[in-house]
Amino acid sequence: MSVQQLARDARLASVSLQSVTNEQKNEALLRIKQVLEERKDDIFQANEKDKQLAEEQVKLGKLSGSLFKRLDICNGDKFETILSGVSDITKLPDPTKKVTMATKVDSDLSLYRVTVPVGVLLTIFEARPEVVVNISCLALKSGNAVILKGGKEATHTNAMLALVIQDALASLPESNPIPKTAVQIVETREDISALLDLDRYIDMVVPRGSNSLVKYIQNNTRIPVLGHADGICSVYLDKEGDITKAARIAVDAKTNYPAACNAAETLLVHQDLLKSDFFSKVGQALLDAQVTLKCDTSSQSYLTEKLGNSNEAYKSKIQPVEDGDYDTEFLDHIIAVKVVQDVNEAVEHINDHGSKHTDSIVTENATTADFFMTRVDAAGCYWNTSTRFADGFRYGFGAEVGVSTNKTHARGPVGLEGLVIYKYRAYGNGNIAADYGSGKKPFLHDAIAPSDYHL
Amino acid sequence: MSVQQLARDARLASVSLQSVTNEQKNEALLRIKQVLEERKDDIFQANEKDKQLAEEQVKLGKLSGSLFKRLDICNGDKFETILSGVSDITKLPDPTKKVTMATKVDSDLSLYRVTVPVGVLLTIFEARPEVVVNISCLALKSGNAVILKGGKEATHTNAMLALVIQDALASLPESNPIPKTAVQIVETREDISALLDLDRYIDMVVPRGSNSLVKYIQNNTRIPVLGHADGICSVYLDKEGDITKAARIAVDAKTNYPAACNAAETLLVHQDLLKSDFFSKVGQALLDAQVTLKCDTSSQSYLTEKLGNSNEAYKSKIQPVEDGDYDTEFLDHIIAVKVVQDVNEAVEHINDHGSKHTDSIVTENATTADFFMTRVDAAGCYWNTSTRFADGFRYGFGAEVGVSTNKTHARGPVGLEGLVIYKYRAYGNGNIAADYGSGKKPFLHDAIAPSDYHL
Numbered sequence: 001m002s003v004q005q006l007a008r009d010a011r012l013a014s015v016s017l018q019s020v021t022n023e024q025k026n027e028a029l030l031r032i033k034q035v036l037e038e039r040k041d042d043i044f045q046a047n048e049k050d051k052q053l054a055e056e057q058v059k060l061g062k063l064s065g066s067l068f069k070r071l072d073i074c075n076g077d078k079f080e081t082i083l084s085g086v087s088d089i090t091k092l093p094d095p096t097k098k099v100t101m102a103t104k105v106d107s108d109l110s111l112y113r114v115t116v117p118v119g120v121l122l123t124i125f126e127a128r129p130e131v132v133v134n135i136s137c138l139a140l141k142s143g144n145a146v147i148l149k150g151g152k153e154a155t156h157t158n159a160m161l162a163l164v165i166q167d168a169l170a171s172l173p174e175s176n177p178i179p180k181t182a183v184q185i186v187e188t189r190e191d192i193s194a195l196l197d198l199d200r201y202i203d204m205v206v207p208r209g210s211n212s213l214v215k216y217i218q219n220n221t222r223i224p225v226l227g228h229a230d231g232i233c234s235v236y237l238d239k240e241g242d243i244t245k246a247a248r249i250a251v252d253a254k255t256n257y258p259a260a261c262n263a264a265e266t267l268l269v270h271q272d273l274l275k276s277d278f279f280s281k282v283g284q285a286l287l288d289a290q291v292t293l294k295c296d297t298s299s300q301s302y303l304t305e306k307l308g309n310s311n312e313a314y315k316s317k318i319q320p321v322e323d324g325d326y327d328t329e330f331l332d333h334i335i336a337v338k339v340v341q342d343v344n345e346a347v348e349h350i351n352d353h354g355s356k357h358t359d360s361i362v363t364e365n366a367t368t369a370d371f372f373m374t375r376v377d378a379a380g381c382y383w384n385t386s387t388r389f390a391d392g393f394r395y396g397f398g399a400e401v402g403v404s405t406n407k408t409h410a411r412g413p414v415g416l417e418g419l420v421i422y423k424y425r426a427y428g429n430g431n432i433a434a435d436y437g438s439g440k441k442p443f444l445h446d447a448i449a450p451s452d453y454h455l
Numbered sequence: 456m457s458v459q460q461l462a463r464d465a466r467l468a469s470v471s472l473q474s475v476t477n478e479q480k481n482e483a484l485l486r487i488k489q490v491l492e493e494r495k496d497d498i499f500q501a502n503e504k505d506k507q508l509a510e511e512q513v514k515l516g517k518l519s520g521s522l523f524k525r526l527d528i529c530n531g532d533k534f535e536t537i538l539s540g541v542s543d544i545t546k547l548p549d550p551t552k553k554v555t556m557a558t559k560v561d562s563d564l565s566l567y568r569v570t571v572p573v574g575v576l577l578t579i580f581e582a583r584p585e586v587v588v589n590i591s592c593l594a595l596k597s598g599n600a601v602i603l604k605g606g607k608e609a610t611h612t613n614a615m616l617a618l619v620i621q622d623a624l625a626s627l628p629e630s631n632p633i634p635k636t637a638v639q640i641v642e643t644r645e646d647i648s649a650l651l652d653l654d655r656y657i658d659m660v661v662p663r664g665s666n667s668l669v670k671y672i673q674n675n676t677r678i679p680v681l682g683h684a685d686g687i688c689s690v691y692l693d694k695e696g697d698i699t700k701a702a703r704i705a706v707d708a709k710t711n712y713p714a715a716c717n718a719a720e721t722l723l724v725h726q727d728l729l730k731s732d733f734f735s736k737v738g739q740a741l742l743d744a745q746v747t748l749k750c751d752t753s754s755q756s757y758l759t760e761k762l763g764n765s766n767e768a769y770k771s772k773i774q775p776v777e778d779g780d781y782d783t784e785f786l787d788h789i790i791a792v793k794v795v796q797d798v799n800e801a802v803e804h805i806n807d808h809g810s811k812h813t814d815s816i817v818t819e820n821a822t823t824a825d826f827f828m829t830r831v832d833a834a835g836c837y838w839n840t841s842t843r844f845a846d847g848f849r850y851g852f853g854a855e856v857g858v859s860t861n862k863t864h865a866r867g868p869v870g871l872e873g874l875v876i877y878k879y880r881a882y883g884n885g886n887i888a889a890d891y892g893s894g895k896k897p898f899l900h901d902a903i904a905p906s907d908y909h910l
Contacts, residue, residue, distance in 0.1 A: 222674065
């Protein structure tokens with residue numbers, strides 16, 4: 001089957017999905033969970049095949065140990081976690097069919113703005129095969145059709161998971177209109193470049209993976225991309241910051257999970273904090289947490305004098321900042337440090353070098369905090385809070401589609417709401433535009449109360 | 456000044472605009488109105504210069520009369536309309552600073568989702584110079600900086616209008632932080648291609664103009680584009696339609712303003728309507744309104760038999776449909792006609808050939824209407840209503856930024872709400888992620904009542 005045909009099938013499936021009820025969507029999800037359980041052996045066999053092939057690649061030094069580990073869905077409680085993830089999604093509220101505006105345009109013409117699925121999603125991801133299940137269920141719950149493309153290391157697992165999901169959908173009762181083409185998978189890189197051209201059929205691309213994957217996609221499609229390439233988050237320590245909060249937040253933001261996009265990569269320090277022990281306490285907390293500090297001149301000499309000269313282990317971790325460090329997502333126990341004159345310079349630095357993801361200020365001064373949070377252009381602007389909170393589960397969304405650094409549609413951690421848009425539904429009685437306007441019928445434009453909704 | 460510098464200035468202006476109050480924005484708009492009035496002579500002089508140059512182009516056959524007419528802002532009440540448009544925008548509610556989510560993540564950690572300006576807009580438009588004023592005011596009211604590029608025929612008028620607006624902004628009292636770089640203008644095509652590359656500084660492109668202009672922009676930038684290239688709207692006459700409504704709606708949708716994007720280009724007719732006089736009545740109404748019908752075989756022979764054979768004028772306007780007619784925006788007194796088996800085929804035709812703009816069904820059957828409105832993938836799905844209602848003013852938005860056929864961010868007629876996005880503001884007390892999770896502190900995720908908002 002051609003990729004064009006597959007994309008067209010996804011579009012047709014998405015039309016069927018428009019009329020599906022929340023109960024039918026949950027029925028499909030629970031059926032998927034059941035069939036995944038029933039076909040556990042098939043899935044594990046496919047996963048073993050991928051792992052065997054990957055093991056050879058690891059031996060040849062062509063695949064990293066951590067990538068190999070992500071490939072595995074058999075060991076520990078990983079498979080159970082995947083299954084419980086499916087039931088969790090059934091418990092979320094239906095993001096579609098919500099009326100967000102209702103206007104009486106005339107006595108016999110009502111206008112409603114109603115949330116609807118975006119349509120067809122294309123998800124491109126790397127090693128973790130559980131994304132097949134997770135994103136398929138998020139897509140179905142929000143009424144979207146989805147085309148999946150996973151990493152080549154997980155080819156067999158991905159294909160089997162997609163097949164099992166399709167079988168589950170095909171086995172739904174006649175009364176449930178969700179077609180199995182609501183979830184489809186492609187395997188080659190050529191398929192992807194063909195799909196990225198099909199803005200006629202595909203409404204949104206949701207990449208999940210490395211910076212380079214996301215950048216490649218952003219540069220090669222006109223379809224809107226929901227996600228983020230970089231996560232360059234900063235913590236700014238203000239002159240009126242609390243020292244305990246400053247140390248705790250800096251350490252947590254950097255070390256709680258350094259590989260996450262919401263980990264801090266830059267520490268901005270008000271110059272006054274170098275006139276006391278304030279910044280040396282924060283520096284020491286970071287050094288004790290095995291963080292390497294890549295410092296500008298003044299912070300390097302301050303920290304060396306306060307900490308480095310008396311301690312070789314510290315000294316080796318107090319390093320000079322290099323070109324590009326303030327634009328680098330280290331994803332490691334490394335943080336770039338810069339001394340700034342004031343909050344204004346901190347904001348400017350972040351707006352110039354940050355990735356509009358999440359930035360935090362540590363201060364006890366509410367006015368300074370508001371200045372920072374208002375002027376920093378980021379999806380998350382935090383006061384005395386670690387950047388690590390930028391996450392759909394922590395925000396209470398129940399599920400996370402991804403974190404977006406876009407300036408349109410959806411921003412920050414994105415839950416199911418990011419997979420819907422709206423349409424206007426007008427209910428008339430033969431109304432024509434020629435009847436309205438100056439000297440003719442006026443528009444009412446009255447809000448319709450929810451109790452009077454009629455759609 | 457380089458285009459890069461100009462775009463960077465716009466970005467810096469947009470940061471200043473983040474903290475501006477609604478009163479300050481309205482103060483700026485009223486100041487703009489006042490200075491436009493004061494500098495009316497300068498503006499008319501510039502407009503005369505453009506019109507003189509354009510007149511020569513008209514004589515040489517290089518510019519159409521209608522384009523020349525659009526250029527003129529001196530005659531009639533055009534200038535007054537521009538000025539009253541400015542005061543109208545001051546009366547609209549501020550789309551920013553609205554809290555759309557408020558969650559107590561923990562007793563000492565509050566999370567708010569608050570609407571904020573998108574940032575920097577780039578607007579590219581054609582002959583009408585009033586767009587300079589209109590879009591600048593919409594941008595300012597929504598807290599966005601804007602870079603403008605108009606058509607070359609209106610170069611002098613556009614430049615003068617932008618200069619006057621900048622002068623007005625520069626003359627604001629010290630207390631008003633809106634910088635004059637909030638509105639800037641560029642003049643050359645090279646500037647535009649450079650700006651379309653600057654996704655680092657520009658957040659959204661709002662083209663206003665021809666299909667080819669919009670398509671060019673969509674194909675040449677990674678920046679999100681708000682707008683529509685095509686407006687291929689359809690009216691579907693169902694077998695259970697009311698004949699009076701059918702004729703009125705078909706005629707209004709086609710002829711009320713054929714050059715508009717919300718005019719109908721395709722008429723889909725249930726086959727049963729050819730078994731009676733139903734469709735000949737509709738056809739006659741269209742023919743009487745000087746519409747040419749480009750018909751498929753069955754509708755052509757039906758209409759020819761019923762109307763054409765006895766009337767030469769009718770006959771000449773009943774023509775065979777040609778390749779591509781169902782994908783064409785005629786923008787004229789021409790409509791493509793197709794007979795369909797049922798509502799399902801009508802929906803399929805629209806989803807294949809339409810431009811996701813606005814489509815209408817004429818039927819007295821509520822179930823059929825719901826089927827159509829649910830399954831047609833368009834920004835507007837109408838029941839017994841002319842497609843011509845797809846318009847920001849008719850929807851009651853007070854102003855229209857444009858009509859979007861996008862599937863993300865903003866869809867259909869777009870008011871000021873389409874120029875804002877949101878950010879998350881978190882207010883903590885030194886909260887770190889490491890303190891939460893299984894075996895540690897739980898998340899509350901309680902909604903915060905508006906009366907308890909503290910931000």
